[in-house]
Amino acid sequence: MEESLIPSLSAGVVGSRFVTQDEVETAKLRREEQWKAAYARLGQEPPPQQQEEVYDGRSLAEVLK
Numbered sequence: 001m002e003e004s005l006i007p008s009l010s011a012g013v014v015g016s017r018f019v020t021q022d023e024v025e026t027a028k029l030r031r032e033e034q035w036k037a038a039y040a041r042l043g044q045e046p047p048p049q050q051q052e053e054v055y056d057g058r059s060l061a062e063v064l065k
Contacts, residue, residue: 032049039046056063 035049036046
């Protein structure tokens with residue numbers, strides 16, 4: 001079978017929904033900078049941001065043991 005007949009997930013609408021880890025981290029850093037800049041304009045110290053919870057893939061039954 002020719003490879004040109006196989007659709008690519010990276011092309012078109014479907015591929016545009018996927019993001020890389022670098023893009024996620026860049027967006028997170030940009031959001032933090034905007035957060036700090038907004039409070040700096042108000043002359044206030046930003047409150048501490050909540051830390052992201054680390055994903056735990058265990059089921060609830062395993063967690064409660």
